[in-house]
Amino acid sequence: MANILITGASSGIGARAAGILAARGHRVHGAARSTGAISRIEGVIPVALDLTDESSIRDAAAAASTTGPIDVLINCAGYGEFGSVEETSLADARAQLEVNVLGAVGLIQAVLPSMRQAGRGRIVNVSSLAGEFAAPLGGWYHASKFALEALSDSLRGEVARFGIDVTLVQPSYVATDWHDTAMEHLDHASANGPYASMAAAMRRYFSSPSLAKQMSSPADVAELIVRAALTAHPRTRYRIGPGAGLAVALSTILPDRAFDALTRKQFGYA
Template identity: 80%
Template sequence: MTTILITGASSGIGARAAALLAQGGATVFGAARTTSAISELEGVTPVPLDLTDERSIRAAVDTVVEQAGTIDVLINCAGYGEFGSVEETSLTDARHQLEVNVLGSVGLIQAVLPGMREAGRGRIVNVSSLAGEFASPLGGWYHASKFALEALSDSLRGEVSQFGIDVTLVQPSYVATDWHDQAMERLTSASSDGPYASMATAMRTYFANPALAKQFSSPDAVAALIVKAALTRRPRTRYRIGPGANIAVALSTLLPDRAFDALTRKQFGYA
């Protein structure tokens, strides 16, 4: 039986993925800072985890190994979006974004790899975003975190394949969760009153438009893709999901930078 540790399992995509994995017969440990909601997921064992605390990361991995003997699959699903202009976002907030979205994930990877190497097999699934392929204004630190996760995943894949370990990325575009509400709260906190206020207003208006919902993937669809990335015998290196996801990545690559900048400004309604 496959033993899986998944972060961000208290809500949203992580909770749905954890439930699907357990329904499929895997031994699933769901990790989050607050575990009460995880306890309600049938077949999922809650594990306390603070991604900004190295001791908590090590304790979470030790807990799973003590109870299950091994970790076959690590799914890094936890994360949030720090939005606001680069100028106005405090370095404290920027550090926290990188601690949660990047360094916490890497800490877990470092903790599970010795056991995977000893077993001669394993799978690491990093839930990234299309935001890891190209950047737009007012999301610089979130984009930076996902660019970093993409680069680290690519490097890691080349390093650990010799030990029978796979590394794969899942890249959702917009997803119908409360993630965007939280991101807009961060944007308002950082940039609602300063020199970038008009851009912040335009971005909030864009995400508040009901028509945008047509471009959102459901959490269940993203969770199902994560399960596929975790369990399929020969995983792809990247799994994208969302209407127009591949086209967006292609445009970011093929268009000149300033042309893509203009396209982004038009999309979000910036002056």
Template identity: 45%
Template structure:
């Protein structure tokens, strides 16, 4: 296995944390990036090098890239994993919150990608892995803005893959299903908060409670499943363009493809009902 220099965002918990740990144990040089740098201290024991990065801050991204290039002289892999779920009815969610969702889940990805690409082009090689979601191929109840960012990430990744092929750069999108991370609780909290006192409050509360119940149970996949998939893509000579993996991902995307739209709407509207 060839040692690679990797920068990975959103590494303070969940998928990012497990991925950074696994890649470092495999012998790669891993720079973990997140705002909560204190949450990454324990990764140092595995050889991971934490960096404070806010993916919406160009200054922090520039500093991180400069640090890696100065120290290592190259960047072989970028894993864009940072993101969060902000759920709520379109009527309820403030437009500023919607913009923040795009800033983190899409424009942050784009900004970091733009900074890394010149170095990858210069070395005629590289891999960019965007951690999306099965939610980039179907939409869950009350998830308009989150799913809009993930659908956009799918298109962004497809375009980027075609553009960079001539430079020997691989672009991969990981599409996790239900993964047991804090994501579900954060999304549920946003949903309840946005709906308070509004026309959707009753349905939103019921859906949020259902989300918490499912994410506290044993159905969701372990984040290590996604970490293993990211590792597979990084170490592959020719990685797949897409990896659809995790609880519910393949069957739900299949149902979305074959069922009439209103039938699938009904399934999504009742998926988290308790």
């Protein structure tokens, strides 16, 4: 039985992954800013966590360690700060990096000493295909995922000799309310002004029935996270979503400006 700490466990993918892990007999600590929903997931121990607060991060790691050293950390929490680079405030950009990058790294720093001492451990960082290539109006979200990917790669090389594995899960589009939140941020930053037509095109794209058909289910992504957390010999990256592998391949094979044009066409930008 593994002692597991998973963030973003109050809803969506994180809640489903926490429930699956608990149902399989593991001791699961589900962390989020609000713990009411977590307390209703059978077998999951709620842990309060504010990823923008260093003391809260330390307290959450300590709380999850009361039942033994943390064997697996799953960084699943995150959101999308959408809007043009020009119009997104630096305060909103900092908040994006605090939650999606620095908060995750804070938890990693908190659990690594006990993992090193035990000579084993697993860190699963839930990234995105957005960490492989970037599109207009998602710059700060892409930046956060690019950073998480780079940090995971560096960390993997640093901790392998201590028996600790680091792996990434990279979903494409998933049928959750994540997109609604991202579009709220988009409207706040860029619904008016010089990028308004691009913002309108992006909203149309994310509300289109054709995109809905391409989305992975939260259950499928949760199962993949569980696999990344528990398999004996994990891959460095797990991708999920129709065409995920092709999208990454095109981003590396095509010249940059050709990929830019393909992206603009995909989102319907003029």
